[in-house]
Amino acid sequence: MTSCALDIRELSRVFDGESRPTYVSLYSDGTDPRFIHRRRQAIRSALPSHLRENFQQTMQEVTRYLNDHGSRNVALFASAAHDFFKAVSLTDAPPNLLVVDSSPYIRPLAALDDQWEGFTLVLMNTHHAKIYSVACSDIAREKELSREVMNKHKKGGMSQARFQRLRRGSIHHFYQDLRGALPAPGSQKIILAGPGEAKHQFLHHLSPPLQENVVALIDAPMDGEQELWEDSIHAMREHGQEVKGRLLDQLKKEILTDGLAAYGVSEVTRATRNGQVEVLFVERGHRQRGWLCERCQRLGTGTAPSCPTCGKPVTTVDVLEEIMEFAQRTGAPVTFVDDDFVGQMGHVAALLRYRTENTGEAVA
Ligand SMILES: [Zn+2]
Secondary structure: OOOHHHHHHHHHHOOOOOOOOOEEEEOOOOOOOOHOOOOOOHHHHHHOHHHHHHHHHHHHHHHHHHHOOOOOEEEEEEEOOOOOOEEEEOOOOOOOEEEOOOOOOOHHHHHHHHOOOOOOEEEEEEEEEEEEEEEOOEEEEEEEEEOOOOOOOOOOOOOOHHHHHHHHHHHHHHHHHHHOOOOOOOOOOOEEOOOHHHHHHHHHHHOOOHHEEEEEEOOOOOOOHHHHHHHHHHHHHHHHHHHHHHHHHHHHHHHHOOOOOEEOHHHHHHHOOOEEEEEEEEEEEEEEEEEEOOOOOEEOOOOOOOOOOOOOEEEEEEHHHHHHHHHOOOOOOOEEEEOHHHHHOOOOOEEEEEOOOOOOOOOO
């Protein structure tokens, strides 16, 4: 799982137990310093007076963080009342947003994570490799491997044939070491980059399951990291589009045969609660007004004066955001879809791990 997916999962478990709007979520690309000020004024005016103190204190912490770390490509989630503060630095620009709600607003973070999954990047030649782990919130160099390989045939007793044999042997050993440093088959995707033929040779050294993890081979100089990030992210985006297309085809097939799929708010909410969801599909940009009781986690569409189960106040929510949070808590990935199809299916749909009879709690 990428570090971004871990952040989302952690955030999806955080909420105000009394459904009060006590959590501030800020997304900033750093290009508009005034938007925070403008939103801050508007929110302060719109909040009930007993919650303004928490909002002011929370915003002081947020401002302190921005003063120290800058406001470029960052997502902050904070609540003074709950002594909660989390910062996620982003590699892509988010939409500028300042939101106050009863839980952290994770949808933009999930949308960024959906652009491309985390991957391992290997920049290599025949005797040297730099291995990077890339996720939505950071790029970390994990390891550097190298091995002495004879590159020149020195004059002396050694025959050309013997020299070539030894050289091939030492490259082979280097590839073996490098193979041992890669993530396990089926976990993270891999991009092999570097000058010349080494990356192709190395690909043939991998077992078939590991070869399947390799999504791209990119020509790059050993010191060309900066450009390589962009090429790699582009390759991962293309790979992500392919995977998304295949998942959508599978969803359509399951719906046609009334198989392992659910669609529409009510059915998908139930499946998500039961932990049945394998992949969640959400129509990008669509919002649907609903309510949530944070106390019993009951969710409904439309409006409700109070929770029908416990009678406590409910909070007004975007139903799709809440379904996404339920899904994230069970580790199900969220896929944002532009295709009209998911819109026609009730704006949300899911591939299921298994099916049950409809015994779950109904959604109001
Ligand atoms: Zn309730």
